[in-house]
Structures are given as structure tokens and as C-alpha cells.
Amino acid sequence: MNDQNRNLILATALSFLVILVWFLLFPPPEPQVADPNTPAVTALNEDGTEMALTPPVADASDTPQLATDAETRASILSEAERITIDTPAVSGSISLVGGRIDDLSLNNYFETLEEDSPTVTLLSPVGESEAYYALYGWAPAGDLGFEDVPGANTPWQIESGDTLTPETPVTLVWDNGNGLIFRRTISIDEDFMFEITQSVENTTETPVRMAPYGIVARHGLPSDLQNFFILHEGVVRKIDGTLDEIAYDDLPDLDFIQREGTPAEVIDVTENGWIGFTDKYWMTTLIPGEQQPFTSVTRYVPSSDIYQTEARLPTMTAAPGQTTEIRTQLFAGAKEWETIRDYQNEGGIARFLDSIDWGWFYFLTKPIFWMLHTLNALIGNMGVAIIALTLIIKAVLLPLAFKSYVSMAKMKELQPEMEKLKERAGDDRQKLQQGMMELYKTNKVNPASGCLPILLQIPIFFSLYKVIFVTLELRHAPFFGWLNDLSAPDPSSIFNFFGLLPWAAPEPGSIMALLFIGILPLLLGVSMWLQQKLNPAPTDPTQAMIFAYLPWVFMFMLGSFASGLLVYWIANNTITFAQQYTIMRSQGFKPDVFGNIRSGFQRKKPEEK
Template identity: 75%
Template sequence: LATALSFVVILVWFVLFPPPEPQTDPNAVAIVETGDTATGTDMALPPPAADADAAAALDPEEATAVALSEAARLPIETPELEGSISLVGGRIDDLSLRQYRETLAEGSPIVRLLAPVGGEEPYYALYGWAPGGDLGFDQVPGANTLWSVESGETLAPDSPVTLVWDNGAGLVFRRTIAIDENFMFSVTQSVENTGAGAARLAPYGIVARHGLPGDLQNFFILHEGVVRKSDGQLDEIAYDDLPDLDVVPREAAAAEIVEVQADGWIGFTDKYWMTTLIPGADQPFTSVTKYVAAADIYQTEARMPVMTVEAGQRVDVTTQLFAGAKEWETIRNYQNEGGIARFLDSIDWGWFYFLTKPIFWLLHNLNVLIGNMGLAIIALTLIIKAALFPLAYKSYASMARMRELQPQMEKIKERVGDDRQKMQQEMMELYKREKVNPASGCLPILLQIPIFFSLYKVIFVTLELRHAPFFGWLNDLSMPDPSSIYNLFGLLPWAAPEPTSLLALIFIGVLPILLGISMWLQQKLNPQPTDPTQAAIFAWLPWVFMFMLGGFASGLLVYWIANNTITFAQQYIIMKRHGYTPDLFGNIKSSFTRKKPEGK
């Protein structure tokens, strides 16, 4: 009860006092250090002061539109993505997901993943070369370089594009960008040395985010922020923890630098979307996580080793960029067929990953087979209950035997009186003689706890539950039940409270009520405890859970209601087969009957 109350207090606190929106500095400058030379360059493209003032007067959508129109662009068109590449810096900074909409409302816009500087929530991928040796920043392409199109008009699955830039001093840089039918970009950076001397330089890739994402969940069971793999080690750094990294003077930022020998990747993950830099499987690189406080920029980098390009030579380096939805099947294919090691771990499976992974695999395949996620959850519940049936059988059989021993237990209590030690000894002898384990009834409950939390994790974090309909009013199993007592479940002409409001915690919907009733009926298979305090606690428990879980995802409530219903049927049948018929209606009646005080 204390845990439940604490949970409610935390929810109420975040509803009443949400964290303040971050203030983003439009004049953003970040630092790159690579190879044997520490170098600084503009990693963001700050607008002139007059343009910044004008952008501030626009709403976010208008500001984004203005930012997109300020530079020449190459369009991106795939079955899953649409957007454009800016020729200023060659940035991939305009990307939307065609198959996903922001809400279920009719006409809702598609989800925007990446956005340009000067627009709403700048978030982009940037590639370039860091100078080494005698080269200067004006001799290598960076954030502000104006590229030309050498080939291609639209980036599509069968149509790569190539950008070119000549530094005028003997180095010709090219960038060829290809894309598949899902969310994977392939970026090949090349440099051709037409000069007389050797050149030293290093390619890099950056994913930068200005300020915190507007749809940040800030929920304790969900990781949002940096996700990276370094030589087989998976690491997660939350957005809130990035400012607390050690300040690296040469980076001029809070940063963490990891040298990766092989099989690494790094990027940002949100609840449903991800943008990740992926060097080649055998490619060593420097994996960098940083936060530039002066500009409020969160940044991940993949820095390749410094290369020496002799006169007349050409060097090519290919890396990948995942930018899209965290679809389990798509990411699994990139891992198994594309050779991206442990890429499925980019989905936040949590501490119980050994349960969440197989549970989701089974749920996904049931959904493919049945075609309805709600029915798939019910089928999953049946399978889990069938797997636990041997333990449940022993548990309920033991409970039935305990009921049979009730008269003998009462006789022991009468014989020993208040001698608790003697009563415990005789009870244990009775259990041993009759071969009954009083604790066996707890085992199925203990096993249900990690399964419940694992399923909660699956429903909360996996994309496949987002906007997944069931029947009737349940059109998104990842969200709370939208029905409400507040408007008599749609009979009254006003809307139900928003799911995030305090009223939604009080005016619950149909599923929480069904959950409370199913728990209450399951409780009535057994008589009320003789102890008044225990009886009062048990009487209130279903209704406390009903309100406490009212704001949880409706898919989770579907599971729990189905689980309670199946458990009720199992317990009733098994106990009846062992000679004890639960007096369901008698127990229900007794819960509404007040006992008369003694002597009256």
C-alpha cells in the first residue's frame, strides 16, 4: 500500500508540476577533436541575428518551413520516409515517417523525426572531415560547406545521390548517399588528392539535437537518450545524465569518449524512434557522447581514424545511418542479415530482458497470426497460464486441502489457547502429517510478478503496441482506457478528461472497473479472513488497484482481466475436484452482511 501511494504521489506531482521547457540557444557552436589535431568547427548553422528574431515570431511549423526554404535541397522519397537533404553542409535534417501519424485524430500530421536548424526542435545528421597536419578548416568540408549535386535528383531506394565539393587546393570531396526501402542510409565519404603533397584528415559523422525532445516521456521504466554499443558492451545514457559527464577541456563540453575496435554504433533513442550512426563491423572508431551547455546541444559522434591520402590517391569510407521507427522485425533484419551486432538491444527491453524478449516475440507472432493485438494479448495470457498450470494445480490443490483441515486447525486453537509456540508446533505437525505445504499457494503469484512487469514493459516501450486497436472504443492499446465515468462512458455530451490530467486518475474507464470486479470475484472464492484488520485490507484491495492502475496502458489491463478470469476458472475447478466447493455466492453475501456485536 505504501508503494502504491508513493506511486500515486509521484504521478500527481508530475501532473501538477511538469518540468520546465528547455531554452535553446540558436547560436550553437560545438567542438570536434579527432586524430592528432584538436579542432573546433561550427556544428550547427546559426541564422543571422535578424533571421533569428524573425523565426522567433513564427509558430514552430512556420519556422520549420522557413528553415527548409533557406537552402537548396535534394528530396528523399521512399515507401517509409519523406524529406530532403540540405546542400548546406550536406545535412540530413528533414525527415518524416510516412507510416506513422502523431495522433489517431483524422488529418493528424505524420511523425517528423529530423528537423533543420532554425525550425522546431533542430535534430539532424551531419558528416564531414576534420583536418590534420597542415590542413585548415577552410580546406575540408564542414557544417557550412555548400555542396554541388554531381549525380541524382531524388534520393530513393534505387537512386543514390552524389554531392561534390572542390576545395580549390587539390582535394576533391564527394559524398554518395543511398537508402533502402526502410530506414537505413548508406553514406560513402571520399576524398581525391589531385595535388602534389600528401594530406592528413579524418572523416566523422554526427547526430546532433538542440534541446530536449518535446515528447520526452521522463518515465522511470523507459530509457530515452544515448544508446551505444562498444566492442560488445551496450551502454545507455539518459538525457538528464549528459550534463553531468566530465567536462573535457579540448571538447569544451561535458563528454565521454570511448575507443571502439569493432562492432560499434551510437545514437539517440526515443520511445519509438531512433537515429544511430553505424560504422562498418570491423571499423575502429572513436565513439563520443557530449553535451554543449553553452548551446544546449546533445550530440553523438563517430570519428574515424586519421587517414593519409597521398598525391594521386583516393580514399573512401562508408558508414550507415539508421533514422526511423524502432520496428522489431526491421531492426532484427538489420541485425541478422545486415550484420549490425546486437542491434535489437537498441529497443529498451529492461532488466527482465530474458522475459521481455521472448514475451514480445510470442506476442508479435500471435498478432501476425490473429490480426488483432488485443486478441493476441488474450492468447498470450492463455499460453502463459497453460505454462504455469502445473504450479497452479499444486497451489489450488493445496488450498483445497487447507480448507479440509480447517476443522482440525480450529480444534488445535481451542486446545492450546494463547500458547502461540505450541500452536505453531502442532500446526506444522498437522501439515507434515497431511502432506500439505501452506506456502505453495504463493508460488504462482510470485512467478506472475516478473511476468506482469515484463509484459508492462513490452506494452509500454514497443512500437507495435502504438495505435494498436482492439474493439469498440479501445483504439490504442498503448494508452489508458479513453472511456470515463466523468461522461458516463460517452452518454453525456462532454469529453472525458485527458489521460495526463488528475481527473483521469479519479474518473476511470470501463477496463479499470472490470479489473476491480475480476479481482473482487477472484477474492470471493475464499471466505473472509477471521481477523478484522486482514478482512478490511482484502476488502479494499481490488478497488485500490482499480484506481491505481486506471491510468495504465489498456493493453496491460486486457492482460490482467484475462489473467484474473482464467485464474478464477482454474481455481474453482481444481478446488472443486479436490472435494472443496467454493461458496462463491455465500462469500459475496457475507461481505455485504454486517455481523451483530456479541451480546445483542
């Protein structure tokens, strides 16, 4: 390996180590404690006067308090009459107070791998520490007032249906007592898509005007917030073909809009938009109809620590004796690739797949994930699929790798000549460079050709890391034996001799877990060390020392990474070793692996230093 390749590898490795050390020394801050309140939202009438989309809280008695130890979720849910949600994918209920969708669990996803683990809770009612819900209503316009339209606390009645299933929609009704009858029909599919049809029947003799809206509100930050630079958490929205993301931390810094009363961002969307909140694996998104213009609103309410997204639709007119209705959708569930793809391709939700955080290298992460997903479907084991994907990537890069290793082999042959050049040039760096360039030209060797495979590996590695860290399909995906979750660190540990001793391994993320690493990090260190031994140690003592320590530094630093990523890296190192050894031998150069290992353990005599 020539000096240029060594310096490139060294610079890449050290840069990677700097990033890792930074996040170990400066971990993200703890999430804030939530303080729930009823969201209050304002907009403007056509005449410029302010209107409220949801009535403000009248007094403290109207604001539900946080649940105490004595108040269970069931007791909070029992405070209002509810409609049961029962589908193969989700379960929960809808409150008749405000018609809120505020109780939703994901039937096929569990908090942990324990047998008695509860299912993942996505939406929760006001009163719980992390209230998170969807709310619909109408904003009054013209001569109408707050009391004439349904809002956050409207007492709805059941008109039809008592359980929401994919086969049985439910309809809520509310008569305002002044000639307007509001209905809300809610249906759901087999997965995570709600359809909400809001209508108003005008039995008066005068036309009425009002604007429908949808809100997703979140009280406080989620307790499972990752706060990791590679992952987006917060608002995700599509605005006329443009995907936009706003992190939770950035919401309080939005421009203060006087008529909104809080930090907010208001954008008019002409067609094909959506807005909501995304977490690592779950998402809740408001989706107006296809080609439907609306106003996309993102806000933060500092006084009550509420994060809020809104879809405000244009003002509608209900003529006397007529009924006006509007249909929108709500996605509330897991970010399953196939499910979201179907909603995009078959449901007409433009660019909905982009709600999955593919990152800067989306042109690599998307095909890499597709290939990994396809291999997993064929093989039935995600760990084996990762190894198969590594083989495919190495096969695609083989022509470049072949040129690189051939160049390395030729550089080895030229090593004696290069040493003679160094002796003749002495301290004259210019003379040495000229001599080396002439030597390369005479022997038709390109020292830079060995750099290209290394450079290509960097974006591929980060893309695969992104896929493993972000995509839901890796969550709780088993490999074999003790590796039952490829999205989590290796749970084995030297501390209990990999499970043979009768005490538990250190908690993941702790200092002890970083020190007492598992089997996969050890294999990673050994594979990197063996790969180094294909080449003699650098003649420069400083470089030699750094390269000698790099495998073991990476072994400890990457020990807390997702085990799926370590599986990829170990497989990649093993395949690279076999490729390089075979290609270099085919070019007449036999790497002395065992000799290089022995020389690494031999100490120089004082007179040789």
C-alpha cells in the same frame, strides 16, 4: 488461502501502490526550452594539438534564430537548396548547406489517430524549436586547416541525382580550391537505413591527412519526453559487445574533459559499435562499418543546450593522385522489431535489436514480445493476441497453479483443526507454530506451495507491461469498439456515461480522468473482487479491511495505465478464477463464492465485535 499467501499478496499489492502513488505525487519535470546553436566539436591531432571537427560559430549573425509564428517549417527549409528524399517509409530533404540530413518524416506513422493527423516528424533543421539532424564531415590533420575540409556549413553542389530514392542515390561534391575534391554519396533502402560514402580525391603532389566523422545533434530536450522510470530515453550505444545507455538527464553530469571543452565521454571502440539517440518509438543512430574501429563520443553543450553523439573514425591518408573513401550508415526511423532484426541478422549490425529497451527482465520481455508479435500476425488483432498470450502463459504455469490450488483446498479442509490449535495455544505463538507444522506434516500439506505461482506472476506482469509500454507494435493498435489504441489508457469514462451523454470525457492524465474511470478499469476491479470471493475473508479484521478495498484501489490507480495491460490483467483474473474454482472442486472443496459475497455485505453486531 493461508496467512503466508495473504501476507505475500498484501505486501506485493502495497509495494505496487507505493510506486504508483509516488509517480502521481511527484511527476517528472517539464522539459527545458531549446536554444539552438551550431555544434562545435574538438579532438586532437597526432602531435597533441587541438583540431576542430566543425568550425565554431563566427558571430551571432551566423546562428539561425528560432522560428516565430510567421516562419513556417517550409520557409526555414527554403533558405537552402535541397535534395528531396522520397521512399515508401520516409520523406523529407537534405540541405546542401553542410549536407545535413535535417528534414525527415515517417510516412507510415501519425501523431494521433485523427484522420487529418500529420505524420511523425523525426528530424528538423536548425531554426526550429527542436532541431535534430545528422551531420558529416572531415577533421583536418597535419598541415590542413578548417578551410580545407568540409564541415557544418560547407556549400555542397549536386553532382548526380536530384531525388533520393531506394533506386537512385545522390552524390554531392565540393572542391576546396586547393587540389582536394570531396564527394558524398548518399543512398537509402526501403525502410530507414541511409548509407553515406565520403571520399576525398587528392589532385596535389603531397599526401594529405584527415579524419572522417559523423554527428547526430539534438537541440534541447524532445517535447514528447516521457520521463518514466520503466523507459530509457537518451543515448544508446554499443561498445565492443557491451550495450550502454545514458539518459538525457545524466548527460550534463558527464566528466568534464578539458580538450573536449564540455561535459563529454570519449570511448575507443575496436569493432562492431554504434551510437545515437533513442526515444520511446524512434531512433537516430550512427553506424560505422562492420569491424570498423572508431571513437564513440557523447557530449552535452551547456551554453547552447545541445545533446550530441559522434562517431569519429581514424585519420586517413590520401596519397597524391589517389582517392580515399569511407562508408558508414545512419539509421533514422521507427524502432520496428522486424526491421531492426533484419538489420542485425542480415545487415551485420551487432546486437542492434538491443536498441529496443527490453529492460532488466529482457530474458522474459524478448520471448513474450516474440510470442505476442507472432500471435498478432496470425490473428490480426492485438487485443485478441494479448488474450491468447495470457492463455498460453496460464497454460505454461498450470502445473504450478494446480499444486497451489490443491494446497489451498487442503488448507481449507484443515481450517477447523487450525482453529482448535489457536484456541488451545492461546497467546503462546511458539506452541501454535509447532502445532501447525505438525498438522501440515501429518496431512502432507506444504503451505509455501501456494506462493510460487504468485511470485512467478510478478516478473511476467512487469515484463508484459514493459512490452506494451515500450514496443512500437502496440502504438495505435486497435482492439474493438472504442479501444483504438492499446498503448493508451481506456478513453471511455463514467463522466459521460461511456459516451452516451453529449459531452467529452476528461483528458487522459488529468485528475478528472483518474476519478471518472473507464469500462476496462471497472472490469478489472470487478474481476479482482470476484477472484477474492473464492475464499472467505481473513479472520484478522485489519487484513479483511485491506483486502476488501484492494480491488477498488487498483481499479482507480490502474485506470490510467495502457488499455492493453488492463486487457491482459482482466483476462488473467478471469482465467485464474476459472482455474482455481475447477481445481479446488476437483479436490472436494467447493468454493462458496455467493456465500462469501453475502458475508462481505453483512455487518457484525456490536456484541460480536
